[in-house]
Amino acid sequence: MDNRNRRLDIALGMGLAAFVLIPWYRIEVGFLSFGWLADFPADPAVAPGILHIIGGRWWLSSAALLMAVCAGARFVSDPMRRGALLAWSGALGVFFLSLQGLAVGFSGWTWAISETMFGTLVDGQPSMGAGAVLACVAFVLIFSFGLAERGVMKGDAFIVASIAMLVFLVAIFVFYPVGSMLIGALQDFDGSFNPDGFIRNIQDPSIWSLGCVAGGERCGVAWRTLWLAIMTAGGSTIMGLAFALVATRTRFPFKKGLRLLTVLPIITPPFVIGLALTLLFGRAGVVTQSLSSLFGIEPGRWLYGLTGIWIAQVLSFTPISFLVLIGVVEGVSPSMEEASQTLRADRWRTFWRVSLPLMKPGLANAFLIGFIESMADFGNPLVLGGSHGVLSTEIFFAVVGSQNDPSRAAVLAIILLCFTLTAFLAQRFWLSGKNFATVTGKGDSGIHISLPRPLSIGVHAMVIPWMMFTLVIYGMIVFGGFVKTWGLDNSLTLDHYVRAFSLEFANGTIAWTGVAWNSFWTTMEIALISAPLTAAVGLLTAYLIVRQKFAGRNVFEFALMMSFAIPGTVIGISYIMAFNLPPLEMTGSALILIACFVFRNMPVGVRGGVAAMSQLDKSLDEASLTLGATSFRTIRKVILPLLRPAITAALVYSFVRAITSISAVIFLVSAEYNMATAYIVGLVENGEYGVAIAYSSMLIVVMIAIIAGFQLLVGERRLRRENRVSGIAAAAPTTAIGQEKTA
Amino acid sequence: MTTSGSVVFKNIRKQFGNFTAIHDLSFTIEPGQLVTLLGPSGCGKTTTLRMLAGLEHPTSGRILIGGKDVTMLPANERDVSMVFQSYALFPHMNSLDNVAYGLESSGMRKKDARERAEESLKLVGLAGMGGRLPAELSGGQQQRVAVARALVLEPQVLLLDEPLSNLDARLRRQVRTEIRELQQRLGFTAVYVTHDQEEALAVSDRIVIMKDGDIAQQGSPRDLYEAPASAFIADFMGEANVVPCDVITVGGQDATIRIGAFEHRVPSRNARLGPAKLAVRPNAITLEPATGAAFPGQILHSAYLGAHVEYEVETSNGKLFVVDPAVERPLTPATEVAVGFKGRGIAIING
Numbered sequence A: 001m002d003n004r005n006r007r008l009d010i011a012l013g014m015g016l017a018a019f020v021l022i023p024w025y026r027i028e029v030g031f032l033s034f035g036w037l038a039d040f041p042a043d044p045a046v047a048p049g050i051l052h053i054i055g056g057r058w059w060l061s062s063a064a065l066l067m068a069v070c071a072g073a074r075f076v077s078d079p080m081r082r083g084a085l086l087a088w089s090g091a092l093g094v095f096f097l098s099l100q101g102l103a104v105g106f107s108g109w110t111w112a113i114s115e116t117m118f119g120t121l122v123d124g125q126p127s128m129g130a131g132a133v134l135a136c137v138a139f140v141l142i143f144s145f146g147l148a149e150r151g152v153m154k155g156d157a158f159i160v161a162s163i164a165m166l167v168f169l170v171a172i173f174v175f176y177p178v179g180s181m182l183i184g185a186l187q188d189f190d191g192s193f194n195p196d197g198f199i200r201n202i203q204d205p206s207i208w209s210l211g212c213v214a215g216g217e218r219c220g221v222a223w224r225t226l227w228l229a230i231m232t233a234g235g236s237t238i239m240g241l242a243f244a245l246v247a248t249r250t251r252f253p254f255k256k257g258l259r260l261l262t263v264l265p266i267i268t269p270p271f272v273i274g275l276a277l278t279l280l281f282g283r284a285g286v287v288t289q290s291l292s293s294l295f296g297i298e299p300g301r302w303l304y305g306l307t308g309i310w311i312a313q314v315l316s317f318t319p320i321s322f323l324v325l326i327g328v329v330e331g332v333s334p335s336m337e338e339a340s341q342t343l344r345a346d347r348w349r350t351f352w353r354v355s356l357p358l359m360k361p362g363l364a365n366a367f368l369i370g371f372i373e374s375m376a377d378f379g380n381p382l383v384l385g386g387s388h389g390v391l392s393t394e395i396f397f398a399v400v401g402s403q404n405d406p407s408r409a410a411v412l413a414i415i416l417l418c419f420t421l422t423a424f425l426a427q428r429f430w431l432s433g434k435n436f437a438t439v440t441g442k443g444d445s446g447i448h449i450s451l452p453r454p455l456s457i458g459v460h461a462m463v464i465p466w467m468m469f470t471l472v473i474y475g476m477i478v479f480g481g482f483v484k485t486w487g488l489d490n491s492l493t494l495d496h497y498v499r500a501f502s503l504e505f506a507n508g509t510i511a512w513t514g515v516a517w518n519s520f521w522t523t524m525e526i527a528l529i530s531a532p533l534t535a536a537v538g539l540l541t542a543y544l545i546v547r548q549k550f551a552g553r554n555v556f557e558f559a560l561m562m563s564f565a566i567p568g569t570v571i572g573i574s575y576i577m578a579f580n581l582p583p584l585e586m587t588g589s590a591l592i593l594i595a596c597f598v599f600r601n602m603p604v605g606v607r608g609g610v611a612a613m614s615q616l617d618k619s620l621d622e623a624s625l626t627l628g629a630t631s632f633r634t635i636r637k638v639i640l641p642l643l644r645p646a647i648t649a650a651l652v653y654s655f656v657r658a659i660t661s662i663s664a665v666i667f668l669v670s671a672e673y674n675m676a677t678a679y680i681v682g683l684v685e686n687g688e689y690g691v692a693i694a695y696s697s698m699l700i701v702v703m704i705a706i707i708a709g710f711q712l713l714v715g716e717r718r719l720r721r722e723n724r725v726s727g728i729a730a731a732a733p734t735t736a737i738g739q740e741k742t743a
Numbered sequence B: 001m002t003t004s005g006s007v008v009f010k011n012i013r014k015q016f017g018n019f020t021a022i023h024d025l026s027f028t029i030e031p032g033q034l035v036t037l038l039g040p041s042g043c044g045k046t047t048t049l050r051m052l053a054g055l056e057h058p059t060s061g062r063i064l065i066g067g068k069d070v071t072m073l074p075a076n077e078r079d080v081s082m083v084f085q086s087y088a089l090f091p092h093m094n095s096l097d098n099v100a101y102g103l104e105s106s107g108m109r110k111k112d113a114r115e116r117a118e119e120s121l122k123l124v125g126l127a128g129m130g131g132r133l134p135a136e137l138s139g140g141q142q143q144r145v146a147v148a149r150a151l152v153l154e155p156q157v158l159l160l161d162e163p164l165s166n167l168d169a170r171l172r173r174q175v176r177t178e179i180r181e182l183q184q185r186l187g188f189t190a191v192y193v194t195h196d197q198e199e200a201l202a203v204s205d206r207i208v209i210m211k212d213g214d215i216a217q218q219g220s221p222r223d224l225y226e227a228p229a230s231a232f233i234a235d236f237m238g239e240a241n242v243v244p245c246d247v248i249t250v251g252g253q254d255a256t257i258r259i260g261a262f263e264h265r266v267p268s269r270n271a272r273l274g275p276a277k278l279a280v281r282p283n284a285i286t287l288e289p290a291t292g293a294a295f296p297g298q299i300l301h302s303a304y305l306g307a308h309v310e311y312e313v314e315t316s317n318g319k320l321f322v323v324d325p326a327v328e329r330p331l332t333p334a335t336e337v338a339v340g341f342k343g344r345g346i347a348i349i350n351g
C-alpha cells in the first residue's frame, strides 16, 4: 500500500502546487524566465489558480474541488472504492479543465449556449499556463493510478499512466488541431458559426473547374494536384521497379551505389531537387543557356509548372519506391520462377505470368506511397510551381498571402486530407494481407532467373541515365554553392559560404556574423531537443502496442499511423489555427515546433520499435517483473539495452526529419525561431540561389556527420552467439524507414 | 529460505475474450510442498501459473499467497518468483548480473547483491561462472542460472513452468532430482508445471491434474496412479488400457470383476456392484500363446525395444497396448493368445 500512497502523494503534490504555488495562466515572456517570481502571487497576471477562484473566476473551482476529492480519496481504505473514486475524479478533472478552457476565452464565453445558460461573464481568461497544464497532468496521473489500483493492466501504474498520457498528448497535438481546423472552416473571424466562407470556397471553380478537359481553361487546383499525384506515383513506381530489377536480377556492376541512393532522400531537404532543376533548366539554367546560345532556342518557362514539379517529385520519390520494391522483388521466391521454367515457360513468359503478378500488391503499395508523398510535398511545388500551385502551396498562400482567408485554407486542407486519407485507408485495408512476397524462414536456395533480354535492356536504359542525372543534380548542389552568379558569371567563389557562415574573432570571442547562423543554430537546437523526445515517445508507444493488451489498442495504433498520412501543410495550418488563441497559445514559440516534430515523426519510431520489439522474447520482460522490477525499470534495464539499433534509427530519423522538413515548419517559424529550411526557401524566393544552395549542401554534410556520430554514440550491443537479437541490428535502420513508408 | 507460504486459489475463472481458459479453479497448497500442475498441452497450466505470478489477472475469483490476498497486485509486488520455460535470461547481462538483478530491483546495494548472487550461484553448482553471458553457458547451466535467479529472492513460492523441456532426456532426469533435492533442503513452496507424468511422479508431494481448464483429480502421486478417478486420468498417468467390465462381488479389500468369461480379483477401493471400467497398465497384462482362452486375443503388431517388447493386441473388448518384458519369446503378428492380468497395476474406475 505504501508504494501506492507514495506515487499518489506525488501526484497530489503536483496538483496542490498547480493551484497554489505557480502562476495559473500563461505568462507572455515565458514561464522559464522566472521573471514572475518578483510579482508572485499578488499580481493577477501571475497569480496562482486559488487566487483566481477567489478573485471571481469561479469556473476554476470545479477543478479545485475535484482535486480536493482526490486528496480525500487517499484515505479511503477499501482499495476498489478508493480506485474508483480516484479514477472518476481524475477523469472529471481533465474533462472540466478542458471544458472551461474551451468555453471561456479572452473576453468571456466562447459559445452562445453557455452565455444564455450562465449569464454574461464580465471577464474572460488568458491561455492556460504552467499551473493549468500541471493540474491537467496531475489529474491524468491520478486517473491512471485509480485505474491501476482497480487492477487495470494487471495493476501496473506505469503502464496505465503511459497509455493515458499518450492518449492525452495525441488528442491535444493531433486530433485537437485537426478538429479545430475543421471547425475553423465553418467559423467567422469572431468565432461564430458561419458556413458562408466554407460554402463559397468548397464551390470555388478555381478548385473544382474541369476546364482543361473541355479545352482552353485551366483545371481546378484539386484536379491538378490529383493528376500530378497520379503521374508522380506512376513515374516513381516504374522507376523504382526498374531499379529494383536492376539491383536484383542483373549483373549490373554498381549495385552498391544503387543502394546508397536510397539514403539520399532521407538527407536531402525536399526542395533541393527543385532548386537544382532550376539551376539546370530554369531560365538562367546551364542547359537552357547553352541550348539558347548553340541553337538559338528561346529560353522557356516550361519548368515552372506541373511538368517541373513532376520531374522533381519523380526524382525525389524514386528512391523511396525503390526501397519498398526491392523487398518485394527479392521476396518473390526463386523456386516459383524455377518451377515456371520447368513447366516449359520461357523467361519472358515467366516474368509476365509469374514474377510480375506476384509483385502486384507491392507495386500498388509503392504507387500509393508515391501518391501520398506527392500530395504532401510542399518544397518542390513552392520552388517550381510559382503561382500555378498545387493544394499544399495554395493552402500556404491562402494564409500568408494577400488573401489571408483562413476559411479557404481550411477548405483546401480538408480536400487535401481527404485525398491522402483515402489513399492511406486504401493502402491499409485493401492491400493488407495481400502481400504475396514469399519470404520464409526456410532458406530458399534457388536463384532468381535473369530478365528477358528486351526488358533487361529497357530497365538499364532507364536506370543508367537516371543515375547520371542524379549524379549531375547532386553535383550541382555541391558545385552551385561555389559559383558566383549562376548562368551569368560562372567564376568560382567562396562568397556564398562566407555570406552564410562567416565568423569573426574579436576580443577572444566568436561573433557569428554569417546570415545562416541564426537559423542554423535554432534548427540544431530544436532538432536535438525533439529527436530524443520523438524516439522516447515512439518507442514507448511501440512497447505499449507490442507488449500490452488494452481495449482500443488497435484504434490507438491506427490513429497514430494515420497521423503520418496528414500532409505537413495540413498539420501546419491546423497548428496555427488551434494554438493561436486560448486555451493553448504556442505559436511563435520553440514549443510548437518541437511538438510538431515529435508528433509528426513519432510513427517512424513506433514502426521501428514495433519491428524490433516483436523479436524480443516476451518472457524477458515477464522475468524481470517477477523478479520484482517495475515496468519502468524493466524498460530501462532490459528492453532499452536490447533495442539499441532501433533507438539509433529512431533518433537519426527524427533528427534528420526535423532538419529537412519544410511543409509544416513554414507555418510555424517566427522571427525568433526560424528554421534552416524556411530560411532557405526565403532565400530562393529572393533569388539568392547561391547562398541557398551553399546552405543546403552544408545541411547535407552536417546531417551525414551527425548520423555517423549517433551511430558511434549509441554503440553496439555485446551479445555473443545471440544471433536472434543481433539480426535486428543490421536490419533496423533501413527497415524502419522502409516500414514507415509502407505504414 | 526463511518463509514458505501457502497458496490458495478460490473460484478462479479466466477468460481470454470469449474463450474461457480456466472455468472454476479452487485448490490449496500447504507451505513447503512441491505441487505439480499436470495435464495435456493447452489445458490451462501455464495460465494458472501466470495468474499466480501476477502476469495475468483472473477474470473473477481470489488468489491468496501466505494468507494475503494478492489478486489485484502486479507481478513485481508479489512475493513469488518464476523459472521460465525459455529461462528468459537477460542476454546482455552476465550470469552474476542476472542473478543480482532481482535483489537490485528491490533496492539492495550493488555490492551486497553481488555477494548474495555469488552464493546463490554456488548453491546451484555454478561457482565462478558469474562472468559468463547466457550465450556462453550450456542449456543445463542456463537452466541453473534461471533457478538461482529465482531462488536468491527467497520468495514465499517458487514457480516453475516446464523447467526441463529444453533439456535433453539424460539431463532432464539429473536436473529434476537436483530441483527436488534443493526444494526439500531449503523447504520452500513450489508450484511445478509439466505435461510429463513421469516427471510429475518423480518430483511431487502432490499432483493436480488439469483438463480443459478444470481440475480432473488431485492427490498424492500414488493415489493418482493407483486409484485414477476417470479413464482420462488412468490413461494420462500411464497409458492405461480402459476395458469395460462387470463388478460381480465386492468384499473387504478385494472385488471380483468379469470380462466375458474371464474373472479376476482386484483391490476393491469403494467399487460398486454392476458395470464399471477397468484401468489396466500395459505392464500388468500377460500374454500366453493359446487358442480358445477365456479372454482371447490376437497379436496385431509387435515392436522390439531392447528391454521389452510392445504389442498391440486385438480383443473382443477393443485393442490393448501391452508391454512385455519377456524379450526372449517374441510373439509374431497373427498369433492367438490368452490375455491375463497380474495382481498390481489394475484399478476399477467407478462411474
Ligand SMILES: Nc1ncnc2c1ncn2[C@@H]1O[C@H](COP(=O)(O)OP(=O)(O)O)[C@@H](O)[C@H]1O
Pocket (backbone or CB within 6 Å): B016, B019, B021, B039, B040, B041, B042, B043, B044, B045, B046, B047, B048
Ligand atoms: N493470451 C492468451 N490469449 C488467448 N488465449 C490464450 C492466451 N493464453 C492462453 N490462451 C489459451 O488458453 C488455453 C490454455 O493455455 P495454457 O495455459 O498456455 O496451456 P498449457 O496447459 O499448455 O500451459 C489454451 O487454449 C490457449 O490457447
Ligand SMILES: [Mg+2]
Pocket (backbone or CB within 6 Å): B045, B046
Ligand atoms: Mg504451457
